[in-house]
Amino acid sequence: MNDPDKNNIIEIEGLNSWYGDRQILSNISLNVVRKEIMVIMGHSGSGKSTLLRHMIGLDKSKSGSIKLLDKEITNLNRKELHELRKRIGVAFQNGALFSSMSLQDNVELPLREHTKLDQNTIRIMSRLKLELMNLSDSESLMPAELSGGMLKRAGLARAVIMDPEVLFFDEPSAGLDPVTSAELDNLILQLRDALNMTIVVVTHDLDSAFKIADRITVLDDGHQIITGNKDMIRNFPDPRIVNMLERKAMDDMIDADDYLNKLTRD
C-alpha cells in the first residue's frame, strides 16, 4: 500500500477525443487515488461528460491511455470490460432507470444478473441501499412516478448496489433545487466515508464541487486547465478559473472581421 502507484485507481495519460472533425478532449492527463472524491468541472460543452464516458469505456479513443483499476481500458475486449465494470458503479444524470420496472426491481437488477443470492437476501440488500438513499417508502413506485431528485437517488442506489470500488456520478445537482442537491452531496460524502468508495463526480455546480471534492479538475473547451485541491483552484491565476469562481461570463474581445464572418457565413 505504500507504493504510490498502487493507490492510483484511475490513470489517464494524454487522452484525445474527437467527434467527427471536432476535437472534444485534448491531451488530458490525470489520476484519481483511492478513497478520493475527484470532481471534474467545466461549463456545458467543456467535454467533462465525454471524459467520464471515456473513463468507463463507453467511448473509446485511439489516442491516449486510460487505466481503470490497473486495467488498460482502451484495449479490453467486451468480456474483460464487463468483468471490470462489475467493480464500478455509474449513476447517470437522469437516473437512466428502466421504465418498465419498479424502483426496487431496477435497484435489484445487477444483483439478479451477477450473483446467485436468494430472493430474500437480494431484497434485504436493495432495501439497505434504498434506505441509505431515503427511498424506502417508494420502492414499489415506477420511475415515471418519481421526482427528479428521487430518480437521481434511485440511480445512485442502483449504481452502488454491488458495493463498487469506484463510483462515477454524472451531474448530481443538474436540475435539482439547492436543498435536494445538498442532500445528494451529503450522500456522496457518506458513500465515501462509510463504504470506502473512490468517487468521480462530473458537475458544473460550484458549491457542490467545493463541498465534496478532495481534488478538482477544471476543463475548458476540452483542455485541462488545472487539477488540484480546493486551495489551488481558488488561488489559480488563470482568468477562466477566476471568472468561473466569480460566476462571470467570459467577455472575449470581439474582433469586427470575425464577427462579420460569423454572421455572413453559409
Add this chain to the structure above:
Amino acid sequence: MVSIRKLQALSTIENGLIRLGIAGLFLFETIRTIVLPPYSLKPLIKQIAFIGARSMLVIIVAGLFVGMVIALQFYDTLLRFGSISLLGSAVGLSLIRELGPVITALMVIGRSGSAMCAEIGIMRVDNQIDALECMAIDPYRYLFAPRILASVICVPLLTAIFILVGIFGGYFVGVILFGVSPGSYFQGMSDTILNRDILMSFSKSIVFGLLIAWIACDKGFNLHLDKRGAYGSEGVSRITTEAVVISSMAILFSDYLLSALIL
C-alpha cells in the same frame, strides 16, 4: 458539379454498406448470445407474451376477413370458369403460400415491430442502454436475444393461426353463404395442398420473424449512429418510421426471393 454529385452518391453507397455491416454484426452478436449459455427463460416468455399472445386477437380478426374476402373473390372468378369445386384449394393455397405469412408479418410489424423499435430507441436516448453496459449486463443478451428469438417463435405460430382462421372465414363465405358443398371445399384443399406448400409457408414466416425483430432492434439500438443529427424524440420517431418501412419492404422482397427459391 457532376463529380461532386458522384462523390456524394459514392459516399451514400459507402455509408449504406457500412450501416449494413453494422446491422450484420448486430445480428451475429445477438445470435451468438442466443446460442451460448447462460440462457434465461423469463425475458423470453415476456417477449412471447408481447409479440405472440397479445397479437392473437388482431391476427384472428385479420385472418377471418382476409379468408372471407378471398373466398368471395375466388367464388366470383371461379364461377366464370365453372370450376367452383376448386374454391377450397384456391383459398387454402393462397392463404398458405402467400397471404398468411405476408399479412401476418405486416401485422406484427405494425403492432410489435414498431413498439419494439421505439422502446429500444428511447432506452438509447435515455442512456438506459449505457446504464446496462455499465452494470456489465450485455444488452444483446438482455434485450435483443429474447426479442429476436420470441419473434422467430411467434411469427410462424401466428401465421398458422391466421391461415386456420382464414380457411374457416373462406368456409363461411363459400359454403354457408354461397352454398358450395363443404365436402368439396375441404377435399379440394387436401388434394392440392402439398407438404412443400406448408414448408414454404413455415420457412417464410421464420425468415419474416427474424427480419422484423432484427430491423426493429438494430434501428433502435444504433439510433446514435444516425448522422442526420436528430437524437431525442424526433430521432426515435424517425427510426421507428424507418424500421416499419424497411422491414415491410424487406418482407415483400424476401417473400419473392423465397418463393422463387422454393418453387
